[in-house]
Structures are given as structure tokens and as C-alpha cells.
Amino acid sequence: EEQLVQSGAEVKKPGESLKISCQASGYGFSTYYIAWVRQMPGKGLEWLGVIYPSDSDTEYSPSFQGQVTISADTSIGTAYLQWTSLKASDTAIYYCARRIYYGSGSYGLDLWGQGTRVTVSS
């Protein structure tokens, strides 16, 4: 079964660092892009960025460039999202998702992790 399993909920203080994970199974991890999407409490979805695990090619949304780091380890089929200094405004659910190419320029996020809830509070 194809799945993405994310690490568990985190409670952190402002200024702390954090790295959350997204482990793939049941498909060739290296050959599909992994995207990260944020959902703040009671809000909509925001695109953070995407990584191609095979060569670690990464593209960030301008709003999140320099705020987070996306990485991947193909040896264990895992993608990561990390912060060096968390802020209260980083409180959200973070989803990883597989991006699949359908052809003719069309993509879709067809396989999602269950989400990781990050709470940043003093």
C-alpha cells in the first residue's frame, strides 16, 4: 500500500528548532516530488515548497523561502521540513503530499500524509 506517514505532534517554544518528517512506503520515493502544505488553525491551505528526492532539487514559495528548509533522505525514503527558530505564527498543521505528473503540464497531489500538528507557544 502506498502511503506517507508523518511524525507526531510537536509542542515547542518560540525560538526553538524543529524538524518534522514524512516517510514514504509502497512506491519509488526517489522519483516523485514531495510537496509541503501548511494549514493554520481554521484556515485554508498554503504551499510551502517542493523537493525532488532523487537530486534534492527544491523550490520554495517566496513567502517561505528562508523561513523553512525542505530536505530528503532517499536511503530511508523520508522527506523533512525544518525550522531553525520557530515563531508563534508557525502554529499549524503541516502536510506532506506526493506530486504526480499526469502529462500535458498537469500535476496533482494524489497521496497525502496524515498531517503533523505543530504548536509554538511560550
Added chain:
Amino acid sequence: EIVLTQSPGTLYLSPGESATLSCRASQSVSSTSLNWYQQKPGRAPRLLIYGASNRATGIPDRMSGSGSGTDFTLTISRLEPDDFAVYFCHQYDGAPYTFGQGTKLEIK
């Protein structure tokens, strides 16, 4: 940045009725780059439609997408109880990739 505005914010309908959800873009979006997702409370989003009008794997033909340019529509016919959720449109034609704010489909 391409802003996607979804309407209505909340749609109240009964099972068996049809739903029409709108997604309007602040500038033209390629039809190949507009998707729709469904999200239920406490769950991750689920891909419904890619490329404006193509159903993703396992999506029933009661759900259909259409549109071009700045106006896109998701239509759900013969609503079932499982369809009541929040629906988001998403464009990846121009960076930064953006989502609409969502339409909540509620049981009347």
C-alpha cells in the same frame, strides 16, 4: 501572486441535490494547472480534479470540473452525505502556487 476567490463561502444543500462551486482567478490560469481538493474535518485533503476537468483515480463521475481562463467550476450532482466537506481550488500556473479560501458544503 494569483489570488483564487471561491464562492459561495458556504453552500447549504440537501442530499440528492446538485452543487455548483466557483473558483475565480485574479488573472488567467492555464486549464492544465487548476485542481480541486476535498477536505473533511481532521483529515488531509483529497485530490478530486486535475487539469480543470480530469477526475483523479477513484473519483465518481458525479463530480466534474470545467472552466478556463479566470473562471472554473466544480459540479457535484446527486449529493451524497459523504460529499459534505470543504472544497479548495488550487493553481500551479504561476508561482507562488496558491489555493482558494475554500467553500464549505453543508447539509441543509
